[in-house]
């Protein structure tokens with residue numbers, strides 16, 4: 001199905017595959033944001049997903065969609081972030097061997113985190129690109145399968161199951177705020193939610209520092225941007241110059257994209273903790289941050305999708321105690 005377009009039926013098929021394998025996460029009212037914004041505001045707590053992010057949905061769906069023969073050797077990937085965690089867990093659940101390749105520069109706690117989820121670790125070279133070369137070799141020469149983090153029809157359909165849960169939880173939703181990086185999350189969510197609620201607005205939220213999809217939408221084609229350090233580290237990286245699905249989906253489905261400063265993202269993390277009692281990573285806090293910063297104008301019931309919680313706890317502690325010197 002990779003060359004035909006992705007539809008609502010693919011998302012429903014993903015939901016059936018994922019039943020019992022992922023958490024159907026809660027959507028809760030936010031009294032504090034409701035008071036501030038003058039419309040009902042809800043938080044979709046995908047922070048509570050197994051492995052700490054929504055990436056488990058897409059990875060699990062993509063693995064289950066592969067024929068058993070394709071997984072006979074195993075699956076390999078180079079992500080040390082939320083996609084790597086998700087794929088390691090999904091593979092362990094399916095009884096499939098998983099190798100995560102990473103460079104010698106990846107910190108020990110991240111290495112152990114992925115190993116604890118059941119993956120084998122292969123240390124190669126000194127960069128993410130070196131690790132990817134080894135993944136490509138495992139696929140080419142040893143018959144491993146691989147699952148990319150966003151630009152893949154079954155990954156997008158898996159993330160789209162969040163869109164179904166959101167419109168079921170808040171049927172009269174007017175605005176949905178979704179973190180945006182490669183666009184697998186917002187592509188799937190907007191596809192599903194807008195098919196069921198055509199009037200719903202979907203706005204992507206990225207950081208000012210290195211927003212690849214925002215630049216690619218402006219250019220009308222995938223473009224590269226410089227990758228910069230940001231509190232929303234899960235939103236870093238490009239969309240791929242040979243992008244097949246997510247650029248087109250974002251161009252046709254998004255009502256707007258807004259960009260946040262580092263100080264605004266920090267304020268989102270802080271608010272999530274002190275007003276909502278939620279530990280949220282930078283990427284997961286951008287919907288709240290956009291509301292707090294007044295960068296979006298809700299006209300009716302609004303949902304912020306909190307996409308993940310995997311933040312280094314010493315960094316989190318510094319942010320909530322105001323001890324972070326913020327650029328911008």
Ligand SMILES: *Cc1c(COP(=O)(O)O)cnc(C)c1O
Pocket residue numbers: 053054055082083149150179180181182183184185186234235281283284307308309
């Ligand atoms: C991957 C990720 C995103 C962005 O998802 P895309 O599909 O790349 O747009 C947002 N938040 C978290 C926590 C993530 O891990």
